Each structure stands twice: as structure tokens, then as C-alpha cells.
């Protein structure tokens with residue numbers, strides 16, 4: 001049982017929409033407050049972006065995931081479910097593919113030799129990263145475009161040769177609307193990783209990957225009373241007209257009443273799922289732009305790279321990065337003696353590239369790898385699968401925080417709490433669950449407590 005949070009509120013029924021890590025964390029915290037909780041997940045399995053699939057003979061995450069030493073909230077969850085002590089921490093190396101060459105960029109000495117830049121440009125680039133890591137408040141950065149800010153601090157040379165290709169690889173043309181808070185959030189996370197790892201970049205994973213974490217977490221919560229409904233997309237949430245509560249319609253046509261609903265799904269999907277929201281709320285939800293991803297998982301006989309991440313600045317390469325997961329995840333004990341590589345391409349949510357067929361993406365990936373790595377051969381590939389997600393991370397556009405939709409909506413008992421509210425970091429599991437914990441405690445719970453103290457008018461009539 002999680003530490004119960006003593007709050008003077010009666011037990012009520014809650015539906016949490018979305019069975020990703022945000023939904024699980026909110027469910028956990030509501031159970032700790034003595035509430036009766038159900039999670040509805042549209043997919044047949046729990047986990048959302050962290051869910052796993054079969055690749056060759058192994059089961060591993062559909063999208064690559066590592067944990068940082070500084071991911072304290074995530075490590076708390078892992079402790080609670082008995083897995084934290086099993087994390088395997090590994091020192092990582094970072095590479096760059098620039099001007100047709102693979103370069104190591106894992107420490108300051110290597111950074112100071114980075115060939116595409118002059119010494120002056122390298123120093124300005126290094127200074128920008130250091131300066132970004134020292135900035136405490138993102139609010140000022142949110143008002144400036146990332147391009148303007150980087151040109152100012154790194155200069156045009158480093159911007160054109162390094163930042164621009166990286167921004168385009170990660171954001172496509174959406175970089176033009178992105179604020180400087182985006183680069184601050186990325187730098188801060190990577191700096192934290194190094195600080196907590198005594199200057200070395202240490203990444204960790206739980207043996208068995210997220211499949212094991214999710215299994216264990218769901219089991220623990222189920223023992224504490226959680227009800228889980230998989231393959232249960234929520235289609236509509238509406239105020240009940242014959243008593244208190246919200247009537248929730250599921251994809252199979254069934255309806256169930258809950259006292260409260262917390263929706264953790266992407267903002268445009270929240271907008272669609274509740275017709276009663278005001279037009280202003282709907283506009284705000286619909287206006288949030290997301291970054292999506294197409295990401296191939298490739299099981300290989302031999303590794304292709306010594307770097308966990310290879311960042312790419314050559315614009316002909318149609319990939320955001322090459323991620324050699326088996327530099328972290330033990331090949332012998334976890335991957336059946338094989339090697340696992342992810343090939344992601346991030347794209348704005350309305351980009352047609354998100355609908356590219358698996359075969360086309362596969363051909364693009366393999367022919368690119370043949371050009372990038374002399375030793376790469378298609379015969380090395382044991383299995384190749386393509387995962388996609390349209391809604392991965394909300395784009396940090398200019399003045400983003402001033403345009404966020406409310407978490408406590410105008411529909412009593414309906415709360416819209418998703419990762420789009422992350423303002424102080426980039427999207428990752430630790431930020432997601434930290435946000436879930438804080439916003440549940442500061443906004444959702446106080447509103448719920450205030451509402452239960454004010455009886456519903458229809459309930460009053462029925463009692464009279």
C-alpha cells in the first residue's frame with residue numbers, strides 16, 4: 001500500500017483516462033488518498049509510449065528509454081514496486097555524425113576538437129551550453145525564439161553548422177515557432193545526468209525493460225484495489241442529467257458513471273472527448289501542437305555503433321539520431337546475445353511523414369545506414385519493426401505557458417491533466433510523474449475536496 005495521504009475526504013469513484021505512466025501515477029496517488037480508482041486504456045496493453053513489443057525472440061520497449069541518476073521521482077516509484085535496486089547503471093558515450101564522419105563527443109577534450117567548427121565557434125558553442133545549464137528560470141527564455149537565442153549566444157557559424165541541423169532533425173520546420181525554453185530543458189537534463197554521475201554520463205535501465213516495470217506496477221496497484229480496463233477507449237464524458245457524476249461512454253458503446261474523471265491523453269483528444277467544455281477551453285486544447293515520432297527498432301547480430309546516441313548534423317540523413325541501446329542494455333542477459341538499435345525521426349503531428357509505410361521507412365533506414373557505416377550490412381538484421389506516435393511531446397512554442405488550458409475544467413469533476421503541462425523540462429518519465437503528483441495535489445484534489453463539501457443540487461432535491 002502506498003503511504004496513505006491523510007485527507008479528510010470521502011471515498012468516491014474516479015476514472016483515469018490513459019494507461020501511460022501519467023495515468024498510473026495519478027491512479028497510485030488517488031488510491032493513497034483512499035479513493036476508488038479505475039484506469040481506462042484504449043490499447044490492449046498498458047504503458048502508452050513506454051509499452052513494449054516482441055522483436056525477434058526478445059520483448060523490449062517500442063521506444064527507447066533510459067533512466068538518469070537524477071530521476072528521483074521515477075526512482076521512488078521503482079523503489080515502491082521493488083525494482084529500484086535492480087537498475088543497471090552504465091556509463092555512456094555520445095557520438096556525432098558530421099561531414100560524413102563519425103566522431104566521439106563524450107567529453108570536453110573531444111568537444112574542443114569538434115572538426116566542423118573553428119576554435120572560436122567551439123568555445124562559443126560550449127559557452128552557450130554552460131550558460132544554458134546555469135539559467136534557473138525558463139520564463140524569460142519562453143518569450144524568445146530558439147533560433148534568435150542560439151544565434152545570439154553561439155554565433156551564426158555554430159548555429160548554422162550544429163544547432164540548425166540538430167533543431168531541424170528534432171523539430172522539422174516547427175523549430176521556427178519553438179522557444180529557447182526547449183534548448184534550456186534539454187541542456188538542463190543532460191547536465192543533471194553528468195552532475196549526478198560524477199561528471200560521467202550514467203544511464204540506467206531495469207532488467208526486463210519497461211514491460212517488467214509496467215507489469216509490476218499494475219500488479220501492485222491492482223492488489224491495492226485498482227481496476228484496469230484495457231482495450232477501452234473513452235469516447236465521451238458528459239455530466240449525468242439524473243444525479244451527480246459523469247457518464248463515460250466507451251468504444252464498445254457501454255456507459256459507466258464515475259464521480260470524477262482525470263484525462264491524461266493528448267490535449268486535442270481531450271477536447272474531442274468532452275463536448276461540454278467551453279469553446280475557449282476547446283480552442284486552447286486544440287491549439288497545442290505536438291511532436292510525433294516514427295521510430296524503427298532493429299535487432300542485430302552485431303552492434304553498429306559504440307555510442308548510445310549518435311546525433312546527426314548532415315542534412316541528407318533522414319533520421320534524428322541513431323540509438324544503440326545495447327551500449328546500455330546487456331546483450332547477453334537481456335537481448336539474447338543480440339544488439340538493439342533504434343532509428344527515430346521526430347516530426348510535427350500534422351506531418352505526412354508520420355504516415356509513411358513501414359516498408360518505405362525500413363528501406364530509407366537501411367540504405368542510410370549502408371552509407372553511414374562501412375561495416376553495416378542488411379544480413380546483420382534479425383528483425384525490424386516500425387512504431388509511430390502522433391502525440392509525443394507538446395511543442396514549447398513562444399509564450400507557451402500563458403496559453404495552456406486549465407486542468408480544473410468548467411465541467412465539474414472533469415480534470416484535464418496531461419504531459420502538455422510540463423514547463424520546466426523536456427518530456428521524460430520523471431518529469432511526467434512529477435507533474436502528475438504536483439498538479440494532482442495542488443489543483444485536482446483541492447477542487448475535489450471543495451466540491452464534495454458542496455452537495456450536488458440534484459442530490460439535494462432527491463434527498464428532500
Ligand SMILES: Cc1cc2nc3c(=O)[nH]c(=O)nc-3n(C[C@H](O)[C@H](O)[C@H](O)COP(=O)(O)OP(=O)(O)OC[C@H]3O[C@@H](n4cnc5c(N)ncnc54)[C@H](O)[C@@H]3O)c2cc1C
Pocket residue numbers: 017018019020021022023040041042043046047048049050063064065066067232233234235264265266269273293295344389391392418419427428429430432
Ligand atoms: C522515442 C521516445 C523516446 C523516449 N525516451 C525516453 C527516455 O529515454 N527516458 C524517459 O524518461 N522518457 C522517455 N520518453 C518519454 C516517455 O515515454 C514519456 O514521458 C511518457 O511515456 C509519457 O507518458 P504519458 O502517460 O503522459 O503519455 P502516453 O504514454 O502517451 O499515455 C497516454 C495513454 O492514453 C491512451 N489513450 C489515448 N486516447 C485514449 C482514449 N480515448 N481512451 C483511453 N485511453 C486513451 C494511449 O493509448 C496511451 O496509452 C521517450 C518517448 C519517446 C516517444
